[in-house]
Amino acid sequence: MSLKVAVFMLALLCVCCVHRCVCFPNGSVAFSCGNMMPVHPPFTPSTSSPPFTVSTSAATYRPGDVITVTLAVVDNSSSQFQGFLLQARSRAQQALLWPVGKFTNINASQVTALHCKNIQNSTVSQASGDKKNEVRLSWEAPSSRNYGDVYFSATLVQDYSSFWVGLNSSSVKLDVSGSSAAAVSSSSALLFINLLSLTVYY
Ligand SMILES: *[C@@H]1O[C@H](CO)[C@@H](O)[C@H](O)[C@H]1NC(C)=O
Numbered sequence: 001m002s003l004k005v006a007v008f009m010l011a012l013l014c015v016c017c018v019h020r021c022v023c024f025p026n027g028s029v030a031f032s033c034g035n036m037m038p039v040h041p042p043f044t045p046s047t048s049s050p051p052f053t054v055s056t057s058a059a060t061y062r063p064g065d066v067i068t069v070t071l072a073v074v075d076n077s078s079s080q081f082q083g084f085l086l087q088a089r090s091r092a093q094q095a096l097l098w099p100v101g102k103f104t105n106i107n108a109s110q111v112t113a114l115h116c117k118n119i120q121n122s123t124v125s126q127a128s129g130d131k132k133n134e135v136r137l138s139w140e141a142p143s144s145r146n147y148g149d150v151y152f153s154a155t156l157v158q159d160y161s162s163f164w165v166g167l168n169s170s171s172v173k174l175d176v177s178g179s180s181a182a183a184v185s186s187s188s189a190l191l192f193i194n195l196l197s198l199t200v201y202y
């Protein structure tokens with residue numbers, strides 16, 4: 001049995017077990033919205049120093065602000081990344097397992113918008129397995145002040161066997177002179193996403 005067939009069967013098995021998922025035509029890799037872990041059996045996240053960084057255009061935000069988040073290769077590294085998963089998380093409410101805010105100005109030829117935890121565009125991923133040195137994303141802060149300081153957490157995939165989970169930006173602090181509004185809640189999901197097209201495609 002080839003690796004492709006094996007991975008496909010595993011993906012099918014997961015589809016059958018999973019409560020709810022989004023299946024893409026090329027979908028072969030599952031990402032968990034909660035721990036942002038790609039399912040790349042039998043590989044586990046790399047523990048070596050990551051060749052990638054997650055940075056932001058601002059150190060503070062007000063509700064509704066749009067800031068730029070950049071995923072990039074560290075200086076002088078020859079590494080590139082093929083896949084990514086990115087969300088903002090609240091620091092104020094550590095218990096929150098869901099992303100906050102949403103990504104905007106999504107260029108669908110580069111970026112796939114995901115609706116983790118039913119929050120539209122709360123998470124972004126790659127649109128193709130092309131090798132990348134840098135990806136810039138626009139993120140719109142929630143209209144509520146309830147989330148306090150936030151940070152961005154990314155999974156970056158160099159190739160099928162090398163990926164880093166929990167690459168986090170510095171905190172983006174809530175500017176307390178902002179205004180207030182709504183809140184969000186939700187349920188769980190697993191997403192089957194079009195990752196590298198390295199495994200199953202048909
Ligand atoms: C698989 O993905 C590629 C590039 O992302 C796309 O061009 C192709 O149409 C997709 N295949 C299917 C069956 O959707």
Ligand SMILES: *[C@@H]1O[C@H](CO)[C@@H](O)[C@H](O)[C@H]1NC(C)=O
Pocket residue numbers: 075076
């Ligand atoms: C990258 O390479 C340049 C030129 O060789 C060097 O000046 C710079 O210090 C290097 N940066 C890092 C982070 O190693």
Ligand SMILES: *[C@@H]1O[C@H](CO)[C@@H](O)[C@H](O)[C@H]1NC(C)=O
Pocket residue numbers: 107108109110
């Ligand atoms: C979207 O990305 C494609 C491919 O990189 C690029 O050619 C195009 O100009 C982008 N569109 C916008 C509106 O930025």
Ligand SMILES: *[C@@H]1O[C@H](CO)[C@@H](O)[C@H](O)[C@H]1NC(C)=O
Pocket residue numbers: 102106108113120121
């Ligand atoms: C999510 O992004 C898509 C573009 O990918 C856009 O059409 C849609 O309006 C966005 N939804 C929200 C709630 O911002």
Ligand SMILES: *[C@@H]1O[C@H](CO)[C@@H](O)[C@H](O)[C@H]1NC(C)=O
Pocket residue numbers: 089153166167168
């Ligand atoms: C980065 O953030 C994630 C998600 O909140 C967390 O699980 C992980 O421990 C953080 N990573 C580090 C190195 O602190």
